[in-house]
Amino acid sequence: MSSMWSKVLIGKDVENLKPVPEKVSPKKSNSTTKDSTSKSTKPKSTKSSKSKKETKEKKIEEVVESEEDDNIEIDDKKVSSQDGTKDKVMDDINKKDIEEIEDDIVDIEDEEEEEDIIVKKSSSKLKRKAIIEDEDDEEENRKREVKGKPIVGKSPESKTNVSPQKDDKESKKIRVECSTKDEVVTFKTNTKKKIEEDHDEDYNDNLLEEIEDEDEDYEDEEDLSDSEKKTNTTATTTTTTTTTNNKTKFVKKVAVSKKKGTVKTIQADLKVLAQYDPIKDAGFTKGQTIPYLVLAKVLEKIEETSSRLLIVEYLTNLFRSIILLSPNELITAIYLCINKTGPSYGGKELGIGESILIKAVSESTGRTMEFVKQELKEVGDLGIIAQNSRSTQPQMFQPPPLTCQTVISTFRQIADLTGNASQKKKRDLIMKLLISCKDCEALYVIRSLQGKLRIGLAERSVLLAVAKAVLVTPPNQSVCLDARRLKSLYKAPEEFEEKLLETTKKVTRAYSQLPNYDLLVPQLLKENGLESLLENCSLKVGIPVKPMLAQPTTGISQVLDRFENMEFTCEFKYDGERAQIHMTEDGKISVYTRNLEDYTQKYPDILQNVPKFITPGVKSFILDCEAVAFDPQTQKIMSFQVLSTRARKSVQLDQIKVPVCVFAFDLLFLNGKSLVDETLQKRREVMKENFQEASGIFSYAKFNNCTDIAEIQIFLEEAITGNCEGLMVKTLTEKSMYEPSRRSYNWLKIKKDYLQGMTDSLDLVPIGAWYGKGKRTGVYGAYLLACYDEDSDEFQTVCKIGTGFSDELLTSFTEALTPHIIPNARSIFRVNDQLKPDLWFNPIQVWEVKAADLSVSPIHTGGSGIVDPVKGIALRFPRFVRVRPDKNPEDATSSEQVVEMYKNQKINNTNTATAKDEDY
Incomplete structure (x- = not known):
């Protein structure tokens, strides 16, 4: 019986309630049912309502639980009373009565029907009505009430008719009859099953988002627009009220947060x-x-x-x-x-070429290379081919089983191999692994060697x-x-x-x-x-951290909305390369990129200049800055395109043609102490005390603690005039700690592009191309670009681009990408069937692209399932800007960012105070 009645429980707020079945007298149950059934067909008289009430009180008794779930045990033969009296054993209830009660459960209207439809009564055998007691009994009923929760049973204020429902409905409507002023209020709520389904998919993501939520609650929820509220809520929240003497009383509220999971x-x-x-x-x-x-x-x-x-x-x-x-x-x-074979900053990557892997699979399985290549064209996954080949290959002697230690040590050996004979040694090590593979081991060995597991992890x-x-x-x-x-x-x-x-x-x-x-x-x-x-596990010099990143904005007014009643500062956003400079106590200096790559060999001039801009008391530090191409004659900064012409490895001081100036904007570590938990204002003060500007070598990022739109506009124009990309706006005191590896709303960026249409450029990955025609014959004329979805480990398409390329660029891209052609689209490419490029590439480059705006597209897949259940987001009128050699394909614009940019475009200059920071 208790399991039957549990079907009427609604939402998370009442999950711990256990409504108890009505007590039915074994001797009178049938007659009672007949009487009630016959009476239900007749009109109810006002005069006889009192006598009917007394009659029903004798036939139907409402029992309400008064203790927690752990203290009350309900079974088919026991009912707990509210006032703590002993359980009454319902030994006389026969099986027939129970079946009759269950058969009379009312079917509820589907979720699609209007919210105010009241569920019709299909039987009067069973009525769960909360009967209002006389004023003299009010005190007794108050004892029955469960504090802070809707009451199942008698109530001093309302009588409730809740029809039990079958659990095959995903959404249910329940009638609540409130006696006060004869008001009838209906409300709709999701069932527990639906709530759990909604919650299951996002449980872990919401948990990660919640980690920093308390740092992001700047403004009340009421400030959100209607569209934002719909986006940020995964369960329906409905409030039911009754009005007494112009006062509103909340009878029930079912609110399921997107963050909190149901019990x-x-x-x-x-x-x-x-x-x-x-x-x-x-x-x-x-x-x-x-x-x-x-x-x-x-x-x-x-x-x-x-x-x-x-x-x-x-x-x-x-x-x-x-x-x-x-x-x-x-x-x-x-x-x-x-x-990975070790820390990201170690620089050891596998990414073995396909030709070596094909040969290793061929030799280890006894199949010809032509056969493997042909099968690869059909299957598109060399790992699957290796797995299928191993499962059919007979073996004379059983090799020892692979262990995790064997696999990782072999991977590390392969990553360390260099030189002329390294290719054969790599192939031999790979063959040794494949020969020992069983079951699905070969699949993941090959994929690991290719550099991507492609399992959505x-x-x-x-x-x-x-x-x-x-x-x-x-x-x-x-x-x-x-x-x-x-x-x-x-x-x-x-x-x-x-x-x-x-x-x-x-x-x-x-x-x-x-x-x-x-x-x-x-x-x-x-x-x-x-x-x-x-x-x-705090910061250590010599171990780089992924830098803190900024969120794009739609304009200056959005910055003011975001940082209302908070101190903030504006800095020039320089058009260079993010650099993290480390100096250990023994004087060793290293330079790392935003991807934790060691670029020390690329910047020998920085190493030479460090002693010139540190004070004598500095023993060790980690400095966050921008390395910018600088013309010492004109004393002006140059564009990133000029900086990208520098060689990346083994640069000699006497060969440098493009000097750089370091523009520092943050100090993370100094003399053995981490500063990331200090305010930006404090970190800036410490930096100024220990580092000194040197013309053309080292300078602080230019900043201005602006307070209104006019000041920010003037400062932005000054930044653009000085060949900068725009402004960085950061919290100065409150909520201004440094958060490594996070794209935070405590840092915002205003780029000059926001005046020209879309708020920011995107960093996208070319995964396919079409052959050029006419003047572009002989080169690839257009490319298919994709953003990256970290959760699914997929590249999702957002545009086909053919604008912004010079003839020289088209030629160079054709030469650079041809060696990376693959026979079919990889499983990590999420591409609509209507898009069929002439050829596909392994994702190796990142391109910066601008566009007029973003739109929902039935063809492209970027962020699909978020804005629209099926459609994705696409760029309109995309235009190539530049290559981003400082970024890996996995650092491309994420699908979440694409969706966020689309929403910001639709809700221009509106409040985004509740948006979540992103972990990178």
């Missing part, structure tokens, strides 16, 4: 974790080296699902087993999952899984404690969500400041290592 969803998450035994289900034993097949099977499961919740679940369980059985290999497993999902695994299965514990911990967390799901939020925040913050798993993971695996994680 049931969190518990379901914990159930999945509890069902997995990290020892018995591990696939390896304590002390055993982890078989690569164990990890490959997890990757296979990840590739088969698009649910981010499941992806994190699979990884979390794998990491839990590793923590318990082989904690020293957790670092190895993480690197294999993110397809983002690094932030790996970080979330690590945080979750450490929380659920703390290091240095027994599996028994692990089970008990899950049980305790299940009983307090909201507490678990808070703990997971806190843990994830710590892990992501620690990794953003110290992007090195070799240093981060050992700290996590220490006993109570999580508590001291941020203290022990």
